[in-house]
Amino acid sequence: MKRKLIAAVGVAGMMVSVAACGSSDGDKGGKTDASGNKTLTVWVMDGSAPDAWMAAVNKEFEASHKGVKVKVEKQQWNGIQEKVTAALSEDNAPDVLELGNTQTTGYAATGGLADLTGDKAKLGYDAWNKGILPSAELDGKLYAAPWWAASRVVVYDKAAYKKAGVTPPKTRQEWIDGLKKLKASDPKSQPIYLPGQSWYVLAGFVWDEGGDLAVKDGDKWKGALGTPQAAAGMNFYKELASYSTAPKDKDEATPQQSTDIVPKGGVASWIGLGWEAGGAIDAMKKAGKTADFGYFPIPGKTADKPGSVFFGGSNLAVAERSANKDLAKEWLAFAAGKAQMTKYGEAVQGGLIPNIPAAQFKPAAGSFAEAMVQASGTGRITPVTAGWANVETAPNPIKDYMTKVLKGEDPAKAGAAADKVIDERINQK
Incomplete structure (x- = not known):
């Protein structure tokens, strides 16, 4: 599914994108920019995350990873499936990319996404919303981290x-x-x-x-x-x-x-x-x-x-051909962790169901978000x-x-x- 996120106060600030961002396993030397920094490339759909939130995440991540630069590349929905399919087959694939929760298993089945099964503990698997989680798994293996979901x-x-x-x-x-x-x-x-x-x-x-x-x-x-x-x-x-x-x-x-x-x-x-x-x-x-x-x-x-209710949402996945798999998984664990997801919820005024229930921002009484959160325990996916x-x-x-x-x-x-x-x-x- 695809939607567009408008980060603003009240109902107009709901999450409207049903897409996500992802990363991958095992470094192959990595990519460096002109200044010698190792570059971690993250593909995010246009409008899927508040710019200020993303900038703060990357600033903090870079501060704890000297010599690392996170490069965010915004993508457009028009033609994105073809672009992702092509990118995942190339050696210069993005490290982390955003995928809709109904798209993730398709890319996993073709071998385009890194297997994250062995990284469950580091990623915070046990704390994830159980209604969102199934979209990130295929045949008993984990291929992404759930990010957020929204429902009607x-x-x-x-x-x-x-x-x-x-x-x-x-x-x-x-x-x-x-x-x-x-x-x-x-x-x-x-x-x-x-x-x-x-x-x-x-x-x-x-x-x-x-x-x-x-x-x-x-x-x-x-x-x-x-x-x-x-x-x-x-x-x-x-x-x-x-x-x-x-x-x-x-x-x-x-x-x-x-x-x-x-x-x-x-x-x-x-x-x-x-x-x-x-x-x-x-x-x-x-x-x-x-x-x-x-x-x-x-x-x-x-x-x-x-x-x-149907949970439309986003997953964070890692490209199998990423040159920075280990680093990408660290970014994924950080960006989708409780601390950052709590800030994310605050930025969009509770207009989403976060991957971690404990990170849920308390929405305003009488708001759309309040009604949506009340039904979060009944959410499912296709x-x-x-x-x-x-x-x-x-x-x-x-x-x-x-x-x-x-x-x-x-x-x-x-x-x-x-x-x-x-x-x-x-x-x-």
Whole structure:
């Protein structure tokens, strides 16, 4: 996944990038600059970390590593996969690079990332958030350090909820009951804006039912949308969508819900990321309107815990062909350690789930970040296998499945058809 981070105060300061940075093992003589310093090259996506935070990290690291210079090279998302693939095959590969958490296993499977399994203790493995960690591992081996993650929450119009007499729900049933009240209060508005193909939202509902998008079957993987658990999750999604007039064959970015739909009015609630909430606030301000949003975690089946959410985020990985592997691992352990991650959280006002729970910055009461942190214990990621990237490639079979069901097709039939596509793609090398 890819997002852009805006380091600012409040919701507009949410982490919006879903990318990361990484490093590697075993020095091969190293690279030196014109002044004779050993140079450690770090690739970071544009907007993924506050400049001041990164500068402070590198200043402190260089002070404790005489003769070492950290060179940060910002990368653009456009064409980055091709650029990373090429870089990892060359002798002058970057030492540390930023990878999205759904991309990491793909690069690990091709041999482009250094095996960090033997460095778990030094990297702080035991303290990492267990919901984020799986994206950094493949076949029992560690190929990256988790950096941070972000997840979706429900964003609602406080005025609309107050008018309808609705308070933030704790359970799915309370959620539905509230949508009914919102519809009765204002029949011309949408109680919730929910596009038909918001598959990351669906994933959470499927996980809540005990299912998954795909499961391991011996040495291979197979799709799991044809299961009763997936059908139950999809049927709940369909019930929510019945209170929305959003397109059944589009996702949340087509059109962009936060800037193209919400600012026009007539939307009492929607499900989105922090950067989307910030974007909606800015768009409404430009239109001469004032946003008054509230936030709550996606409700679970019972009140004892929120619903499951997809963790989009970043991992820090080390290139296998790095000329400074040992040094890169030291930088990785330092930058992703508790002390620096605590400062990182402060810099973005708590708008992320850090790799170390103890480094979580306490977000402001009533903020998007507070709602997101409340659901941090239910965060999960997509199936951890190199072939998952093939599943997400357009046309995404999960999206097609959702549209079919929303248009009336039986979930089991639509799921079986989607599973055939998933089976073929997920097992491709």
